[in-house]
Amino acid sequence: MYCNKCGNQNIAYFGKDKFNQYYCRKCIEFNGLSAQKAIKENKIYTLSLNYSLSPKQNELSNAIKKSFSSNKNCLVYAVCGAGKTELVYETILYALNNQKQVGFCVPRKDVVIELEPRIKVAFKEAKVISVYGEHSEVLTGDIILLTTHQLYRYNDYFDLLIIDEADAFPYKNNFVLNHFFKKAIKGNYVMLSATPLEQNIKEIVQNCDTYLTLMTRYHNHPLIVPKVIINPFLLKMYLFYYLYKYKKSGFPVLIFVPTIEEVETMYKSISIFFKKGNYVHSKKIDRDKIINDFKKGKYQYLVTSSVLERGVTIKNLQVIVYKADDTIYDSSALIQISGRVGRKIDAWNGQVIFLCQKNNSSITDALIKIKEANSYV
Secondary structure, three states, X not given: OOOOOOOOOOXXXXXXXXXXXXXXXXXXXXXXXXXOOOOOOOOOOOOOOOOOOOHHHHHHHHHHHHHXXXXXXXXXXXXXXXOHHHHOHHHHHHHHOOOOOXXXXXXXXXXXXXXXXXXXXXXXXXXXXEEEOOEOOOOOOOEEEEEHHHHHHOOOOEEEEEEEOOOOOOOOOOHHHHHHHHHHEEEEEEEEEOOOOHHHHHHHHHOOOEEEEEOOOOOOOOOOOOEEEEXXXXXXXXXXXXXXXXXXXXXXXXXXXXOHHHHHHHHHHHHOOOOOEEEEOOOOOOHHHHHHHHHOOOOOEEEEOHHHOOOOOOOOOEEEEEOOOXXXXXXXXXXXXXXXXXXXXXXXXXXXXXXXXXXOHHHHHHHHHHHHHHOOO
């Protein structure tokens, strides 16, 4: 038994429908239209940037383009705030001007939504589309931004497929989504990550492909090292203390809590004393609007699940992780959450507070890796 769509060979996941035809339970939810191959126009595309890349960014940008033009896959390990997206712009431009089909995929739709205006500004002549769960009416364009869930529509489709945050849920260790990614590649891929998986590094090295690192942020200031506060009984008191401190300074704050239920109960508790706030999680229907309003300054704080651990850049942002020792936070998640702070060139400082009942290996490992990256500054 073999599923042509997702590669499943486990007979336990096969069933028969009322017509006595086999179907695969692993990928039964992926049943939408497939994208038609687009006819590529022979036109000139340009790259529009109103800022310059750092010398190190330029070096890696050229190396990525060289790798792609040599038909090699590429893995870029770049710390949070290094400007990973900008590193692939020249490669995208090269692909477009050679009539190649470009895709840029990420595990979560929030990041797709964040990317779209940036890519449209950078590539003004290109048709840039976004494809995610409830947004899949248009499937073809010059640059297709999509979630990894939507890759099943694009079999043997992309000459250049960029994947960011391959270590993130729900793509990480997901057999079906990983299979969709591999099947979607017609040419080569570029993988970007601030916390790459060992298996991805091993695969690149074994195949003699390109492995690049960028251990400094584009503004050359260090990553923010989290402050760890361990107290089994007074976590909420510390949370309120730091919220009051940031309220006085006017800084925006993200408060991460482990579960959806705790997001809602925590917000109810906080909102009694701090009025200018809201909450988001993966099941919040209007979360896109809430996040956008937060960026505009309508709210000073958001209580959030891990849905905002990646893809968020806000000036002067401060971060509090409540119950940072919860098992839901591995070291990669804690590094990504910490990486939300200090990303702007004119606001490179800030605070990350880990509130926990005890220390654990994830917290320790995250601190070690952040400090190790800072040794390159």
